[in-house]
Amino acid sequence: MKKALLLALAGLILFSSLLFFPASVSARAAACYDDYTVCRARALDMDTTWVKVTIYLTVCDVALGRCLVLGF
Amino acid sequence: MNMKTLWERTIVVLALAAGLPCPPAHAFAQDSSIRRYAVEDVTPAGEKPDEACLALAVSLAFDADRVYVADAEDCAIKIFSKSGRFAATAGRKGQGPGELSFPSGVSVLGGRLFVADKFNRRIQVLDAAGRYLSGFAVPFSPDRIIVLAADRILVTHNPTGRQGSEKRLHVFDRAGRLLQEALPSQPSGDAVYDAFLNMILAAAGPRGEFFIVRRCQERTILRYGGNGELLETIPVDERYVFKPLTLPVQGPRKTIDGFCWDFSFDRDRFYLLAPAYTEEKDLGPGDQISVLDAGGRLEARIDLPVRVGKAAVDGDRIYAVDREGDLRVFRIVR
Numbered sequence: 001m002k003k004a005l006l007l008a009l010a011g012l013i014l015f016s017s018l019l020f021f022p023a024s025v026s027a028r029a030a031a032c033y034d035d036y037t038v039c040r041a042r043a044l045d046m047d048t049t050w051v052k053v054t055i056y057l058t059v060c061d062v063a064l065g066r067c068l069v070l071g072f
Numbered sequence: 073m074n075m076k077t078l079w080e081r082t083i084v085v086l087a088l089a090a091g092l093p094c095p096p097a098h099a100f101a102q103d104s105s106i107r108r109y110a111v112e113d114v115t116p117a118g119e120k121p122d123e124a125c126l127a128l129a130v131s132l133a134f135d136a137d138r139v140y141v142a143d144a145e146d147c148a149i150k151i152f153s154k155s156g157r158f159a160a161t162a163g164r165k166g167q168g169p170g171e172l173s174f175p176s177g178v179s180v181l182g183g184r185l186f187v188a189d190k191f192n193r194r195i196q197v198l199d200a201a202g203r204y205l206s207g208f209a210v211p212f213s214p215d216r217i218i219v220l221a222a223d224r225i226l227v228t229h230n231p232t233g234r235q236g237s238e239k240r241l242h243v244f245d246r247a248g249r250l251l252q253e254a255l256p257s258q259p260s261g262d263a264v265y266d267a268f269l270n271m272i273l274a275a276a277g278p279r280g281e282f283f284i285v286r287r288c289q290e291r292t293i294l295r296y297g298g299n300g301e302l303l304e305t306i307p308v309d310e311r312y313v314f315k316p317l318t319l320p321v322q323g324p325r326k327t328i329d330g331f332c333w334d335f336s337f338d339r340d341r342f343y344l345l346a347p348a349y350t351e352e353k354d355l356g357p358g359d360q361i362s363v364l365d366a367g368g369r370l371e372a373r374i375d376l377p378v379r380v381g382k383a384a385v386d387g388d389r390i391y392a393v394d395r396e397g398d399l400r401v402f403r404i405v406r
Contacts (some may be wrong), residue, residue, distance in 0.1 A: 037213055037232060038174075041190055044230060044267060045130045045144055045176060047381040049356035050330065050347075054319045057264040 032067035036060055106311065107372035109363075111390065111402035115156050120398075124158035126150060129393040131177045131188075131216055132382045138200075139391050140185060141382075141399060142178040147171075149178050149185055151200070154389070156401040162202030167192055170204035177216035177228075179276075188214035188227060195227065195248070208248025212238075216273075220280045220298045222246065228274055233259040233266045240272055241284070243300040252300030255284065264321050268328050273335040275342075285335045285344070288314075288328045293342060293368060308344075309370035312362050315347050317355045330355045336384040340366050343374075343385045357381040357395065374404060 043056035066072070127145035134140065138159065139152040147165035149172075152158055162185060163172040177188030184205060185198045195214060196207040210227060218226040223246045231238035239253035257270045271287040280298030291314065295304040314329035333356075334345040341363055348358035361374040361383060376383075380392035380400065390402040 033232075033234065038191060040232060040263075040267065041174065041176070041213055041230075044271065045128065045174075047128070047130070047357065049350055049352075049354035050268065050317055050328070051320060051352075051354040054264055054268075054321060057267055058321070061263055 028071060029068060032064055035067060036064040039063060106370055109372050109374045110405045111374060111376060112405055113377060113400065114389075114403050115398070115400045121158055123150065123161055124152075124399070126393055126397040126399065129382050129397065129399075130175075132384050132391060132393065133178050133180050134384065134386055134391060135180045135183070138180075139399065140178050140180055141393065142175040142187065144174045144176055144190070147173060147175060149175060149187060149198070149202070150399075152399055154386075154401075156391075156399055158399075160201070162198055162200070163187065163196075164202075169207070170196070170198060170202060172196070177214065177218075179217045179219045179225075181219040181222065186217050186219045186225060188217040190214055195225065195244070206246075208244070210242070210244075210248075212242075218274055218276045218282055220276065220282060224251070224280060224298050226274060226282055226300075228272055230267065230270050230272070231257045231259075233257065233261075233263050240270060241274075241296070241300060243298075254296065254300045254302065255294075262321065262323075262326070265319065265326050265328075268319070273332060275335050275337040277337055278340075283335075283337055283342070285332050287333070288331050291331060293364075306366075306368040308368045309364065311370045312344065312346070312364070315349065315355055333357050334381070334383050338385045338387070341371070341385075342366075342368070343383070345380065345383045348379065361385070361390070372406075376402065 039060035043053055043060060126141055126143050129141050130144045131142040141150045143150050149162040151160045172189050173191035175187050176190040179186045183200055187196045189196050190213050193213055194207055194209045197205045199205055212229045215228045215230055220226055225244045227242045229240055237256045237259055239256055241254040243252040245251055260266055268288055273285045275283045277283050282296050284294040291308045293306040297303050314331055316327050316329050318325050318327045330347040332344045333347045336343045344362045346358045346360050346362060347355045350356050357379045359376040359379045362370055363372040365371055378394045380394050383390055383392040388404045392400045394400050
């Protein structure tokens with residue numbers, strides 16, 4: 001009986017983690033893309049020279065990659 | 073040397089290391105048949121309130137009495153008299169009704185301000201005092217806005233390319249119902265390069281029409297009807313030259329042909345503010361406006377005494393925002 005309860009509990013934890021993590025990853029990605037949109041919009045509306053805009057846009061791309069992979 | 077200067081110089085050195093071209097000789101071609109207009113600076117002198125300073129002017133509109141400037145950094149619409157004196161501020165930072173987050177476009181009709189509230193992803197309609205009247209959400213970060221008629225609102229957008237090709241022009245009715253979309257973006261897989269290719273400028277035309285100019289690569293003016301239907305592609309005179317620039321991006325070198333920094337339409341004439349090379353051979357705001365007739369033929373050039381990032385023409389007046397963040401008023405001497 002005790003073994004069955006433990007197995008059920010383990011199964012429940014596994015099941016809930018499967019439910020939780022994809023949603024968490026998806027929410028994090030959405031937040032990353034929101035930040036990316038803001039970063040990019042700021043770069044494009046800076047009204048500065050285009051090489052500087054290119055560099056700021058590249059920084060936005062790097063930040064997006066870091067956010068998606070490392071989560072910050 | 074302050075930190076900002078140091079940072080900007082570092083960027084320039086990095087850019088030069090990546091390899092930028094010298095401007096080609098034809099970029100400076102002169103043509104004696106093109107008229108040249110001088111301007112007289114009629115900006116009011118004297119002390120100005122701090123509010124009059126534009127932290128990041130991104131859009132400029134006017135009606136019979138006032139000039140309206142969307143200041144994205146201050147999250148407000150700065151209102152000036154037509155003589156250039158500061159009058160009032162509409163809106164403030166926030167997410168509630170009448171509050172703005174990075175206003176990126178402003179247009180005015182019948183004393184009402186239509187504002188593209190970029191980071192709140194919505195369009196807001198305010199009265200001249202900044203009080204909220206109405207608004208609607210949009211499914212993208214709005215860029216510029218032009219009220220074509222009482223029930224036709226054009227909103228532009230520069231997509232990230234994440235969702236493939238997306239439309240850059242959206243026409244809504246007053247209630248926020250999408251009526252038409254047009255001008256698909258051109259995703260190439262390089263988000264930085266695409267951002268430049270997809271940059272567009274819009275200007276209101278007569279009878280509810282509007283005009284679109286791409287900021288680089290294309291030397292045409294697109295004329296659209298009030299419902300967002302493409303009516304005409306107007307080729308721009310070859311004497312109005314591209315300004316090429318190699319971008320410091322990863323992989324194979326990519327060159328963009330700078331075409332227009334800002335654009336307006338007034339009394340059957342197009343006014344294109346040309347980008348100009350900087351001392352570092354970068355491409356930035358210019359000090360020359362080209363006047364084109366309705367067929368795209370280059371008629372005249374207007375030389376400004378300073379570089380400006382935004383410029384709009386109303387009769388013999390040019391309203392412009394200089395690099396110091398001041399609204400300048402110039403009288404065209406034809």
